[in-house]
Amino acid sequence: MTADAGHARRLAELLRTNAEPLIDKWVGVVAALLRGRATKAELETDFRELFDAVLPLVGHDGTDTSAPEFAEVRSLLDEYSRSRVRAGFTPSETASSLFSLKQQVFELTEGDTDPELFREVLGFSGLLDALGLLTFESYSRAREDIIREQSEQLLELTTPVVKIWEGVLAVPLVGTLDSARTQVVMEKLLEMLVETGSEHAIIDITGVFAVDTQVAQHLLKTVVAARLMGAECIVSGIRPQIAQTIVALGIEFGDIVTKASLADALRHALRREGVDVVRREVG
Structure with missing residues (x-):
């Protein structure tokens, strides 16, 4: 057994023996840091799992967190970071929760004058630094995933496909x-065409800010995709300014039916369905 291994075991044994008061103080410090946004019971559960996963790494040579022996703590920190993102904690608050363990370990060993143990404690401090960086990276990935999920959900909500009449x-x-x-519009439209058996689809662009060549190409692709499904597409909401832009850009809509308003488009689609809309006088 080497001297370093002996001291590593001594530090690990010291942490294991004092685990309960150590975790209790750690929870108290972080609870105060988070100002009641996480209960002590929640923190104790998380920190006890982290402490048990970190303990076997005490005295480990190197801080390569991609090594196999770090697998358990990587998984725990990833889960911990994701939960903190969803709870609205900042990356600093998330990483600081882990770093707070340092101070508790320093206080636990400050009365020991053994220089080898002191070096081992510094090594443990480096280990926590590496795990803190891992926590920050996990937090960043989790936040990006959540932002992407929210963007996709928002995209779904802002591109509704609604049935406004039988076959329309x-x-x-x-x-x-x-x-x-x-792409979302095209996929949802094609799915609804299959589900409802509709033969007419109105794409209303009244609320589109501007139409340029790219937007026009996107519309044309959607119309072509719907035609391949056997449905006629009508583009409505072409205001005078947009009409002028389309002409100036030289964009050709070919034989695609266009209407100035959604009402005009609906009237056209109903006629194609054999439905006549007649104004009835009341009074």
């Missing part, structure tokens, strides 16, 4: 139309 669907678009959103 409508896709009211609002905002900016880009490649990602066009």
